Amino acid sequence: MKVHSHQMSVYTELSSQEIAQLLTQFDLGDYKKHQGIKAGVENTNYFVTTSEHELVLTLFETLAAERLPFYLLLCEHLNQAGCAVPRPYRQNSGDILFSVKNKPAVLVERAPGGHIDNTEPYLEQISSGLAQVHLATANFEMSQDHSHGLAWIQHNAAELMASLPTQDQALLNQALAMFDQLPELPSGIIHADLFQDNALFDNGKISGIIDWYFAGYDSYALDIAITLNDWCLDDTGNYNRDYGDTFLTAYQHIRPLTLEEQQSIPLLQVQSATRFWLSRILAQRAHGESDDNITVKDPEIMKALLVNLIAAV
Known part of the structure; x- marks a missing residue:
């Protein structure tokens, strides 16, 4: 099976200090490393590794913030129902959507694996x-x-x-x-x-x-x-x-x-x-x-x- 990693795009630069600071709002372990990823059209995405989790941090560059809770709560619902949908993590405050550099953002578990070539x-x-x-x-x-x-x-x-x-x-x-x-x-x-x-x-x-x-x-x-x-x-x-x-x-x-x-x-x-x-x-x-x-x-x-x-x- 040929698998290639998921490609996304980076528009908003974030430092390791900024991501480490963001992680203090969650109960997901300590910052280890992060990597900007290239592809999508509308979002900035980073892979984030902590001492306990592999995560994807997404900043929404164009999508209106008021539309986002629907998508995030849907994914949370599907994940809890046992579907193959990555879980969005809530902050310690209970918030599922937060702000990074004035952009709405979400932190989601990184699904293992990759894309396939032959369906x-x-x-x-x-x-x-x-x-x-x-x-x-x-x-x-x-x-x-x-x-x-x-x-x-x-x-x-x-x-x-x-x-x-x-x-x-x-x-x-x-x-x-x-x-x-x-x-x-x-x-x-x-x-x-x-x-x-x-x-x-x-x-x-x-x-x-x-x-x-x-x-x-x-x-x-x-x-x-x-x-x-x-x-x-x-x-x-x-x-x-x-x-x-x-x-x-x-x-x-x-x-x-x-x-x-x-x-x-x-x-x-x-x-x-x-x-x-x-x-x-x-x-x-x-x-x-x-x-x-x-x-x-x-x-x-x-x-x-x-x-x-x-x-x-």
Whole structure:
């Protein structure tokens, strides 16, 4: 198994003294070392080692502080429910969210393991992990809208439409017209972004479902569709139905799907591909190409998947 360590980004510099001082607010042992880590777009991240724990310190550079308690309390709830979700630690005062250099911040356990390159051996693990999350969010008291649901797609499609090439406009209109067929489906808080870079594995087992900052209320089947679209592809980037069947069978051992959910998944895969195609166009326009600090994913790859998925509905 080829594992590479989780990459994140550093925007706010912190000294060992500053982190040691922060740790006095917790009961997590004494400061040993820390290391800035590169990748994500919106956060500063450090690995922090104490005498007792391996931790990740995250400073939120752009996310509004008032939205953060929802995500942190959700992760705490899922961790306590036995899901593979790293635990956010509370300060001795009981606070789960605190401030570092005027940025909201959180200290979370560092999940062991790393990312995987070949998804096939891990399909049962990731689908079971997702099903357990869905069972556990059903009794989570808080809620908020899914920020990138159908309303987001419709709004951004309208904004972008005129600037797209003619054949892309036709493709987008074709996708948008299909969403009218979607029924009401069982819903709750979903992860909404469970790509391979948001899952960690240790010795073949799922050890961490991370990066919950798109989580919100939507259909559980949409969460499945989003995940299928990244984990169940063949070498050419098209949907692999055999992988999908393996995923769905394992999911249903834990949370059986209604017939309507099963029938809606192909259409929800179209919805998911449309969302990520549009979000990647927007990211590319905002940031240009990838550089040392920001990874910009190629919209054309998601567009090709969208064409493939529309043909399968």
